[in-house]
Amino acid sequence: MGKQFFVNMESADIHDADLQVKLTVTHKHDIYDLAFKVTGTVTLICDRCLDDLIQPIEADYEIAVKYGDDYSETDELLIIPESDNWLNVSYMIFDTASLAIPVKHVHPLGKCNRAMSALLRKHRATKIDDEDAELTDQLMDEMDSMDSAPDSPADEPQQTDSRWDALKKLSTDSAED
Template sequence: MSHLTDYSIPIKGLKPGRHELEFEITDGFFSDFEESEITKGTLIANIVLEKNSTFIKLDVHVLGEVEVICDRCLETFSTKVDANGTLYVKFSERENNESENDDLVFLLPSESELDIKQPLYDWICLSLPVRRVHPNDKKGKPQCNPDMLKRLQQFTVTEEPKAEGADDWKKKLNELKSNISDN
């Protein structure tokens, strides 16, 4: 298994067949993405590359942990990542942006390397939960910042206050319905 660090795969001179690659993903990886929601991480990307004469297939498995910001208390916490993906690379004179399929990349036959940094980042981000909050401890209590939880509790609305006459429109609507049905 080859250990690579620059997230580029040298494809010129790569013999047809199956190849196994491993990439180490650390904090520096995420700093290259300007608007990244991920602040830090330690992951390993295992890639099984199958090269044919007209295309390359990459089966990717990314495993590790990343640090994200909690949606509830705004402090960082670590969450596990277990992402899988497949990327097909076709050799063609066609421009890459003409493909409507995110799993398909076109490379010019003259290209010597395949940069997989963006697909790796995308798979990691897509594996994260939509709502990111600290997990509960073994007793079922949130591990969020207790001061922030107290502040949130102060501003939590438990019941919608009813304004006087709020249901008047319902009565008027029912009166109109009954008047129409009587005619």
């Protein structure tokens, strides 16, 4: 299953895909047990640097299907009208693959585009709403650490948060008592 499947499903997040789907159907009495196994990779856009991000996918999904009077669905059971002689499983496959993708699409630390990270630091706002300040500070700290960590010499002193210094001082003062 590739890019065209996600284009047909109108998915804007997934830009490319190389997924394999294994569907096992077991018929017992009047119930069909469907077991999906989706494995492979999808290509997303990194939320931080906007470069391609290859995300591995491995997901399982199981549902029981049986015939009934009207269409009805729960988490474990899908009832379809007896007049239907086929079942479109593409939405089940799409949902299984989509739910396996993390909400936050970011490269591991140190893997983001360095030029974009530098631009973000350069143009970051000086005034930030209180509710966004903590998240922005965390993001910028991550970006600073991933950009400077591989290239910084070991003998350079690292700047620490003054709140941690105050806590460390309290800890050493109590140890002396």
